[in-house]
Amino acid sequence: AQKITQTQPGMFVQEKEAVTLDCTYDTSDQSYGLFWYKQPSSGEMIFLIYQGSYDEQNATEGRYSLNFQKARKSANLVISASQLGDSAMYFCAMEAQAGTALIFGKGTTLSVSS
Amino acid sequence: DAGVTQSPTHLIKTRGQQVTLRCSPISGHKSVSWYQQVLGQGPQFIFQYYEKEERGRGNFPDRFSARQFPNYSSELNVNALLLGDSALYLCASSLVFFLARMNTEAFFGQGTRLTVV
Numbered sequence: 001a002q003k004i005t006q007t008q009p010g011m012f013v014q015e016k017e018a019v020t021l022d023c024t025y026d027t028s029d030q031s032y033g034l035f036w037y038k039q040p041s042s043g044e045m046i047f048l049i050y051q052g053s054y055d056e057q058n059a060t061e062g063r064y065s066l067n068f069q070k071a072r073k074s075a076n077l078v079i080s081a082s083q084l085g086d087s088a089m090y091f092c093a094m095e096a097q098a099g100t101a102l103i104f105g106k107g108t109t110l111s112v113s114s
Numbered sequence: 115d116a117g118v119t120q121s122p123t124h125l126i127k128t129r130g131q132q133v134t135l136r137c138s139p140i141s142g143h144k145s146v147s148w149y150q151q152v153l154g155q156g157p158q159f160i161f162q163y164y165e166k167e168e169r170g171r172g173n174f175p176d177r178f179s180a181r182q183f184p185n186y187s188s189e190l191n192v193n194a195l196l197l198g199d200s201a202l203y204l205c206a207s208s209l210v211f212f213l214a215r216m217n218t219e220a221f222f223g224q225g226t227r228l229t230v231v
Contacts, residue, residue: 035213035219035220037222042224043204043225044222044223044224044225045157045204047219050219091156091157095213101149101172101220102159102206103159104149104156104158106155106156107155107156
């Protein structure tokens with residue numbers, strides 16, 4: 001069965017600090033994709049970063065990087081130099097089979113303070 | 115370019131009623147997926163359509179149905195509404211229906227917040 005686990009219900013960080021949001025996944029498929037989305041209080045899901053199972057390099061997008069450890073089945077999101085606008089809910093998601101769309105974790109609420 | 119648009123943004127319905135939610139994908143996107151997000155939880159997959167055909171279905175009762183039109187827009191219908199159907203309903207569009215194979219992402223709309231009373 002496909003599953004995403006996010007064990008941190010909430011994280012607190014100060015501006016300009018780095019923060020790591022944890023994500024572990026479970027799948028028996030060899031080809032899969034891992035995604036991180038940000039959901040502000042407005043509700044819209046904003047795509048942040050993607051990692052394919054065959055990608056050898058960790059994905060990076062600006063202040064976001066994905067620490068992909070395939071053997072441990074983890075795909076942690078690292079946000080460098082946090083900003084107040086980063087305060088939101090963050091979801092890790094996986095797509096492992098065609099027709100199953102995205103499977104989401106329960107999310108982590110990130111709060112950034114000044 | 116316009117993003118994914120959903121209508122209405124908010125909706126209040128009574129138990130037992132029926133509701134139709136609408137989604138217009140990004141121009142050129144042929145895949146539309148629907149998700150239900152209950153407060154405090156991650157989105158749960160309901161349906162996926164690609165080229166007007168159903169390509170996937172999540173673990174939801176038959177009260178939930180959907181379709182995709184020739185212009186790739188989509189509707190989600192929920193019959194016999196229950197209090198537990200109160201949620202944010204999200205629509206996502208993408209170029210393909212298997213994101214991982216094409217190294218691409220899904221783009222989400224702002225959602226329809228349904229309240230059943």
